[in-house]
Amino acid sequence: MFSTISRNAYLLAAFAIACTGSIAIVNEFTQPIIAQQEQQALLKMLNQLIPADLYDNDIVASCFAVTDKNLLGTAEPQQAFIAKKDNRPIALMLKTTTMSGYAGRIDLVVGIYEDARIAGVRVLQHSETPGLGDKIQTNKSDWIYSFNDKVYQEAQKSRWEVKKNGGDFDAFTGATITPRAVVFAVKDALIYFQKNKKALFKHKANCGESL
Known part of the structure; x- marks a missing residue:
């Protein structure tokens, strides 16, 4: 029983690490896209103020x-x-x-x-x-x-x-x-x-x- 609990704990830990890594990778790739979108939105806003x-x-x-x-x-x-x-x-x-x-x-x-x-x-x-x-x-x-x-x-x-x-x-x-x-x-x-x-x-x- 103890080995089963330990195995499940290791699986959960591995799953958590994998999820964290996936989020970090997605964030790394999407951050430049988000920054570009924010810059475009900002320019659009500024052009509303100054033609x-x-x-x-x-x-x-x-x-x-x-x-x-x-x-x-x-x-x-x-x-x-x-x-x-x-x-x-x-x-x-x-x-x-x-x-x-x-x-x-x-x-x-x-x-x-x-x-x-x-x-x-x-x-x-x-x-x-x-x-x-x-x-x-x-x-x-x-x-x-x-x-x-x-x-x-x-x-x-x-x-x-x-x-x-x-x-x-x-x-x-x-x-x-x-x-x-x-x-x-x-x-x-x-x-x-x-x-x-x-x-x-x-x-x-x-x-x-x-x-």
């Missing part, structure tokens, strides 16, 4: 990392991308985060023209309530387009609120926390851009380096 005919550089290759816990929502490095035309800066695409969503973290990318106008905003990831907070997605509502061409001015900062609190932005029926969190995150991204504009447009492409 491809407005720039002529490799926008994904322009990536570098910046860090500002207060204005970019996290101590983690955030990616930034520069769009250029004839080597002249046209716009910056900046990833930012808010932890203040109804369900916590919301990751965004904010496109900002050289003159500090918003080119567009898109949601990269969130866990907000379906049917309520998920209206920040373009396939759920047009709300996110309300940021287009907006400019932040300190003298008018009260406008960067939901209408319920005296600002310019609509809230969602039954869900004020989500849109308010996004409005604040976009506002802070604009403030960050205005404070660091010259350095950002001169930054070398290196996603491992922080400003």
Whole structure:
């Protein structure tokens, strides 16, 4: 009986090792494919913010990392991308985060023209309530387009609120926390851009380096 148990234990151990090895091999082969798909999805997202005919550089290759816990929502490095035309800066695409969503973290990318106008905003990831907070997605509502061409001015900062609190932005029926969190995150991204504009447009492409 003991030998039977031992034999079964060895078989289970061998099976576990084989499964682990198979997973590792599959992961090794699929990782480059996933990375390529993520890069294509990212480029598609960036082109939604800055039309491809407005720039002529490799926008994904322009990536570098910046860090500002207060204005970019996290101590983690955030990616930034520069769009250029004839080597002249046209716009910056900046990833930012808010932890203040109804369900916590919301990751965004904010496109900002050289003159500090918003080119567009898109949601990269969130866990907000379906049917309520998920209206920040373009396939759920047009709300996110309300940021287009907006400019932040300190003298008018009260406008960067939901209408319920005296600002310019609509809230969602039954869900004020989500849109308010996004409005604040976009506002802070604009403030960050205005404070660091010259350095950002001169930054070398290196996603491992922080400003």
